[in-house]
Each structure stands twice: as C-alpha cells, then as structure tokens.
Amino acid sequence: MPELPETETIARDLHAMVVGRVIVQVAVTRPDVLREVTADRLCTTLEGLTIARVWRRAKLIVLDLTSAAEPWHLVVQPRFTGGLLVDDGRMPASELAYSCVAMRLDDDRTLHYRDVRRLGTVALMSAARFSEYSCALGPEPLDQSFDVVAFSGCVRSSQQPIKAVLMDQRRLAGVGNIYANEALWRAGIDPSREASSLTQGELQHLHGALREVLAASIAARGTSFRDYRDARGERGTFVEQLAAYGRGGEPCTRCGRRLVVTHAVDGRSTVFCPGCQY
DNA sequence: AGGGGAACCCGTACGC
DNA sequence: TGCGTACGGGTTCCCC
Numbered sequence: 001m002p003e004l005p006e007t008e009t010i011a012r013d014l015h016a017m018v019v020g021r022v023i024v025q026v027a028v029t030r031p032d033v034l035r036e037v038t039a040d041r042l043c044t045t046l047e048g049l050t051i052a053r054v055w056r057r058a059k060l061i062v063l064d065l066t067s068a069a070e071p072w073h074l075v076v077q078p079r080f081t082g083g084l085l086v087d088d089g090r091m092p093a094s095e096l097a098y099s100c101v102a103m104r105l106d107d108d109r110t111l112h113y114r115d116v117r118r119l120g121t122v123a124l125m126s127a128a129r130f131s132e133y134s135c136a137l138g139p140e141p142l143d144q145s146f147d148v149v150a151f152s153g154c155v156r157s158s159q160q161p162i163k164a165v166l167m168d169q170r171r172l173a174g175v176g177n178i179y180a181n182e183a184l185w186r187a188g189i190d191p192s193r194e195a196s197s198l199t200q201g202e203l204q205h206l207h208g209a210l211r212e213v214l215a216a217s218i219a220a221r222g223t224s225f226r227d228y229r230d231a232r233g234e235r236g237t238f239v240e241q242l243a244a245y246g247r248g249g250e251p252c253t254r255c256g257r258r259l260v261v262t263h264a265v266d267g268r269s270t271v272f273c274p275g276c277q278y
Numbered sequence: 279a280g281g282g283g284a285a286c287c288c289g290t291a292c293g294c
Numbered sequence: 295t296g297c298g299t300a301c302g303g304g305t306t307c308c309c310c
Binding site: 035059077079080117119120121167169176177268269 | 302305306
Binding site: 032079080081115116117118119160 | 281286287288289
C-alpha cells in the first residue's frame, strides 16, 4: 500500500531516528523476503556498517550504508504490509512475530523489517547495482525539474489507459493506485482515456493535480487505508482528503453524481466520476 | 519491442 | 463452530 507519500514519510522519520547509528548484529528470520543476497551474506556484510542516510526513491526506502571499505544500499520495498520499525525494547510480541529481518544498532535499539504477508522485499545492492536499478525507474514527480514538458514526455507516447501509464514505474516513479485515481479525479480526466489522446491543456492539469495530491498527502503523513503505518507505527490522515479512492458509490463532491468502481481499466480497482471526468 | 499473465504471500471475509 | 476457499495487491519474470 505505501506509495510515494507514505514511503517519503517513513524515510524521513527513520532518517531522524537512526542516522549515524552502526549496525552491530543482524538476524534474518524470514529469508524469503530477501532479494539479490543470501541471509548469511546480508548478515556478514551489514555488521559494522554505519547508516549514513535514509531516503526515498519511487516507492523504495533506501538505507545508505558506509564503512571504511565499500558503500552499500539496503533497498526496502514494503509493497502492501511491509514496514521498518524501531524497537526500543517496548515493541509488543504481536508485532515482533512478523519481523523478517532484525538489525541491532549500537544504541541497543533494533531496526526491524516487519511484513505480515511478506510480498515486500529487502535487497542489498552495491553502488553500481543500485544505480542500474534506479536508472530503470522513471523520474520523481516532485522533483523541481519535473515540469509539464517532462511529464508530457513520460506519458504522451503510450496507447495504454492514462491511469495505467501513471502507475507504470518505468515512466513515472512512486505513483500507485490511490494517487493515480486521485490525480485523475482532480484533473477531471477519465482514467480509461488513451494516454496519447490527452491534450496539452489536460496534461497541464494532470501534472499539477498529481504534484498537488502527492504533496498534500506527504503533509498529512500519507494515507492509511488498511495496513499502512509509518515508522512510528502511526496512521497517516490523508484518507480523510481522498475524493475518489475508496469512495465508490458515494456522491462526487464536485458534481454530485455517484462515483463508479470498475476493474475494467487496468485490472485494478478504479474509482471515477462519470459526471465530471472525461 | 512491448504487452499479457502467472507467481509471490497470508490475513480476512465469506460460504458451507 | 470450524473448516475450506476466494481474494487482494505491486513488481518481477517468463513467454509470445
């Protein structure tokens, strides 16, 4: 569930909590979440590394890890139920039960990757591998350089529905089902429209709507729909400001028509207003 | 090349 | 009540 705003919230909080700490011991209890590394190699590599920075790229939480030798990136992809939580000794056993990777820090706290359904992943990447991986992802929609020209370049060549294009991580990083639905509602654009059919004016509206909804959600610490919790274990409040997602059957707050839910656009739950999105 | 579909995983909801 | 099953959801990988 965590998309760009939720991942950004986790990364910012976590940075403040653990920057400068050294990983002293690592235990992998659920090795099936690991990618690109074995449990043994993850443990031996991480031990002794300093957490230099925690930040976000797309929907990934990236821990920059440094030592006298080679730098590493621990790349966490929470998917639906994954999250990074810091245990200062008071974490309840019910939470610890879902810990997949536990990293003890030099102040005796433990940084857990916790994941109930374990569709999320934890990968260890060299600087070169991370660069290759990151380069395959599209641009960050909140970057200053991401203007309407850059946005148009990402979407206009595709014959896919505009909603699917917004969610395609190779074209645009960090946008998932919630914010694709919200941005299209705000811009008054039908999610099923072929991307290449959007006019210059529509692209301008959508570019603005997308950036606004992402920024507003970050300000509200993200959307907690079912499972998402931030690094402090708390919910985000942006769900109150959602106009489309999760509101199928309710009247549109702009025109009063009932919002429609369909799976016909991209196989995902799409919510839109037949009265004012076209 | 780009697109479609399966696999990954388990709590929750629902049917019998 | 208890068991079985369908479902969801983003990304990756395989195949066409």
